[in-house]
Amino acid sequence: MRRHDSAVAEEQRFLDIATAQRDRLAAHLAAELAVPAEDATERARHRRLRRQYEELPADGLVFGRLDGRDGTVLHVGRAGIRDEDENADPLVIDWRAPAARPFYTATPVDRQGQARRRHVRTDGPVVVGVDDEPLDGTSTGDLVGEGALLSALNERRTGTMSTAISTLQREQDDIIRAEATGPLIVQGGPGTGKTVVALHRVAYLLFTHRRMAEQAVLVLGPSVRFLTYIAQVLPALGETAVVSATCDTLLPGAQVERTESRRVAEIKGRAAWQPALEAHVRSLLPRARELTLRWEGEAYVIGADVVAQMLASAVPGRSYHRARTAFAEQLFQVLAEAVAEQRAALLDEMEEGFEEILARFDRGGRPDGVRDGRSGSDVDGLMSEEEIEELRERIASHEVIGRFVESVWPTRDPADVLRYFLKNPAFLSAGEAALVAAEPGTWASSDLPLLDAVADLLGSVASPAAQGEFIADRARSQRDWVYGHVVIDEAQELSEMQWQMVLRRCPSRSITAVGDIDQAEAAHRHTSWAQAVHATLGDRWTAAELTICYRTPREVMALTGPVLERAGSRNSPPRAVRSSGIAPWERFAIADRLTDAAVEAVEELRKRWEGGTVGVVAPVARIDALLPVLEGVPVLTATQAKGLEWDAALVVDEAGIAAEPRGWNGLYVALTRCTQELGRLHVS
Structure with missing residues (x-):
C-alpha cells in the first residue's frame, strides 16, 4: 500500500509541474492571439496558434508513463507539452506521437525496449490512482493496462461518449495508426470499440x-x-x-x-x-445544329459543324453546367470574331474601286505618310485584338445573348x-x-x-x-x-x-x-x-x-450465438473479456400489461444504476405505447439504438423485434447495448 501511495505522490508532483507548464503555454498563446492579424500571413499564423491553443487539454493532461529498460522515463498525455527549456525533451509526449506507441502495444513478449507501463488515473488536477504493469514477465494476456481498462469499463455511463486514449488496446491502436492510403474497412462486433x-x-x-x-x-x-x-x-x-x-x-x-x-x-x-x-x-445536352444569333441588328449564322466542334471541346470531363459555361464562352468568342470578319468584309466592299486613292494613304498614318502609332477600326476599319476582346465582353454580358444561350442550353435544377x-x-x-x-x-x-x-x-x-x-x-x-x-x-x-x-x-x-x-x-x-x-x-x-x-459482459454475449445463427452470420462473435457478475434475467407479461411491466422493470433498473443510464429497446410497433410512460428514458428501436450503450438495458418483446425485417440482426443489436445488466421482457 505504501508503495502505491508513493507512486501516486510521485505522479502528483509530475502532474503539478505539467499543469503549471500547460498554463504558461496557454497564457503565452492567448497573448499572441490577442494581437490583431493584419494580413494573410498573420492570419495563417493565428490559425496555427489557435490550433495549438485548442489542443492544450483542460484535463487528462497526463494518463500514462513508460519506463524504458535504459532508464528513460516518458509521460504520455492527451497533447504534447514542451519543457520550459526549449532544448530539453518534451515534458509530455502526445499519445499520437510515434514515441508513445509502446504505451499501447508493448507486451511482456514484445517489450519494445520498455520495462514498465504505468496508467495514471486523475480527477481533474488530482492523481487518484496508478496501475503498474511490469513488462519483464512472460504473460501473454490480451489486455494492455487491464486494471485501468476494467476500471473505465465499470464506470457509470453518462449518456455521452468520452475519450479512451488512456485505455486503447493493441488491436485498436494498430487500426488507429494504419496508413490512410485507401479504403480500410473494420469489422467489429458489439463492444469492440x-x-x-x-x-x-x-x-x-x-x-x-x-x-x-x-x-x-x-x-x-x-x-x-x-x-x-x-x-x-x-x-x-x-x-x-x-x-x-x-x-x-x-x-x-x-x-x-x-x-x-x-x-x-x-x-x-x-x-x-x-x-x-x-x-x-447526358441526354439533356444540346445537339449540334446551326445557330443564328442577332447582334446590333445583324444576323450571324454559326454552322452546325462549328457548333459540333464547340460541344466536343466543352463537354468532356465537365459537369452539365460547367460544360454550358465553357460552350457559352466559345460562343461569345465565335460571335465576336464573326462580327469583326463581317465588318472587314463590308470595308472591303466599300473600298472596291477606290484602290488608287486609298493607296495614297498609309494605313495607320496620315496622307503625308507620317505614322501616328494608331491602329484598329478608327484607323483602318479592322478591329484590333483588344477591340475584339472588348466586344466579346459586351456580348457575354448582354441580356439578349444570355437569353439565347439559355434557350440553347438551359440551366437545370437537380430536384x-x-x-x-x-x-x-x-x-x-x-x-x-x-x-x-x-x-x-x-x-x-x-x-x-x-x-x-x-x-x-x-x-x-x-x-x-x-x-x-x-x-x-x-x-x-x-x-x-x-x-x-x-x-x-x-x-x-x-x-x-x-x-x-x-x-x-x-x-x-x-x-x-x-x-x-x-x-x-x-x-x-x-x-x-x-x-x-x-x-x-x-x-x-x-x-x-x-x-x-470490452463493453458487453460475458453473461450477455453468451446469449448471442443462437441469434447470430438465425441472422445467417458468417462471422465469429467477438470474445468478451469481462464479466459483470449479473446474469441476464427474463420476465413475462400479457400484452395488456406490457407497458406496466416495462415501467416497473425500468424503475428497478434506475434505482440499481443511479448515476448511470438505462435504455429500452423495443419493436417499432411498441414504441408509441412505451414513450409516454417511460419519460426520461431512451425508448428506441433496434435501428435507433445502434452504436449507443447504457449501464442497463431492457429489451421489450424480443419476438416482435425478431419478426421485423432483418429482425434477428436487430435483436443482436438490442441484446448488446448494456455494459452491466440486461433485462428481457417477453409477451406471454
Whole structure:
C-alpha cells in the first residue's frame, strides 16, 4: 500500500509541474492571439496558434508513463507539452506521437525496449490512482493496462461518449495508426470499440498529416442521436477540423420529408442508378445544329459543324453546367470574331474601286505618310485584338445573348431533373419502375443519394467561395467540398448509392469504415462486406477486424450465438473479456400489461444504476405505447439504438423485434447495448 501511495505522490508532483507548464503555454498563446492579424500571413499564423491553443487539454493532461529498460522515463498525455527549456525533451509526449506507441502495444513478449507501463488515473488536477504493469514477465494476456481498462469499463455511463486514449488496446491502436492510403474497412462486433477506434483514428490522422486539417475530415454516423452521443470526443482531443453528418444531412439544402417502404428503399439504393442518371443527364445536352444569333441588328449564322466542334471541346470531363459555361464562352468568342470578319468584309466592299486613292494613304498614318502609332477600326476599319476582346465582353454580358444561350442550353435544377427521371426510370423492370413512379414528389431517405448524384452531374451554375472562419464551417456548407479523409460509423447500413455520396466527397478514397455486418438492418440485401462495397470499391480495399468485446459482459454475449445463427452470420462473435457478475434475467407479461411491466422493470433498473443510464429497446410497433410512460428514458428501436450503450438495458418483446425485417440482426443489436445488466421482457 505504501508503495502505491508513493507512486501516486510521485505522479502528483509530475502532474503539478505539467499543469503549471500547460498554463504558461496557454497564457503565452492567448497573448499572441490577442494581437490583431493584419494580413494573410498573420492570419495563417493565428490559425496555427489557435490550433495549438485548442489542443492544450483542460484535463487528462497526463494518463500514462513508460519506463524504458535504459532508464528513460516518458509521460504520455492527451497533447504534447514542451519543457520550459526549449532544448530539453518534451515534458509530455502526445499519445499520437510515434514515441508513445509502446504505451499501447508493448507486451511482456514484445517489450519494445520498455520495462514498465504505468496508467495514471486523475480527477481533474488530482492523481487518484496508478496501475503498474511490469513488462519483464512472460504473460501473454490480451489486455494492455487491464486494471485501468476494467476500471473505465465499470464506470457509470453518462449518456455521452468520452475519450479512451488512456485505455486503447493493441488491436485498436494498430487500426488507429494504419496508413490512410485507401479504403480500410473494420469489422467489429458489439463492444469492440469500433466508434472509439474511428474517432481516435481521426485525431491521429489530423495530428500525423497536418495538411489533412486544411481539407477537414468528414465523420458519417447512423443518426443525429448517435452524433450527439459522440460529439464531445474529438473536441476533447483538440480536433475541430471535422464535419459530422448523416447521409440524410450531408446534402446542403435537402432534407428527408417522408418515410418509404423497404422495397422502394432497396430499389433506390442500388448502384445501377449511377450510370442511369449519368445517361439521363447526358441526354439533356444540346445537339449540334446551326445557330443564328442577332447582334446590333445583324444576323450571324454559326454552322452546325462549328457548333459540333464547340460541344466536343466543352463537354468532356465537365459537369452539365460547367460544360454550358465553357460552350457559352466559345460562343461569345465565335460571335465576336464573326462580327469583326463581317465588318472587314463590308470595308472591303466599300473600298472596291477606290484602290488608287486609298493607296495614297498609309494605313495607320496620315496622307503625308507620317505614322501616328494608331491602329484598329478608327484607323483602318479592322478591329484590333483588344477591340475584339472588348466586344466579346459586351456580348457575354448582354441580356439578349444570355437569353439565347439559355434557350440553347438551359440551366437545370437537380430536384426537377430527378423528379422527371423518377417518373420513368426505364432501366428498371416494369414492376420496379411502377413502384418508384408511384412515390410522391417529396424526398425520402433513399432519394437524397440520387439527388446528390444529379447535383454532381449537373454541377453548380456558379461556384461561390465557401464562407466561414473555420474550415469545418466552409466544408459543411459546400456540396462539392473534397475532404482529406472520411470516417463512416455503422458502415454496414450504407446503400451502394450512399457509398457513391462518400466517394464524391473523397475521390482519393482515404476512407475508414467501421461496422458490424451482422448488425445490418438496412433495406439492401448485403450479408458480407465484399457484397456491400464491391459496386463502388471493387476489390481495392483493406480489411481489418476487432475481435475482443470490452463493453458487453460475458453473461450477455453468451446469449448471442443462437441469434447470430438465425441472422445467417458468417462471422465469429467477438470474445468478451469481462464479466459483470449479473446474469441476464427474463420476465413475462400479457400484452395488456406490457407497458406496466416495462415501467416497473425500468424503475428497478434506475434505482440499481443511479448515476448511470438505462435504455429500452423495443419493436417499432411498441414504441408509441412505451414513450409516454417511460419519460426520461431512451425508448428506441433496434435501428435507433445502434452504436449507443447504457449501464442497463431492457429489451421489450424480443419476438416482435425478431419478426421485423432483418429482425434477428436487430435483436443482436438490442441484446448488446448494456455494459452491466440486461433485462428481457417477453409477451406471454
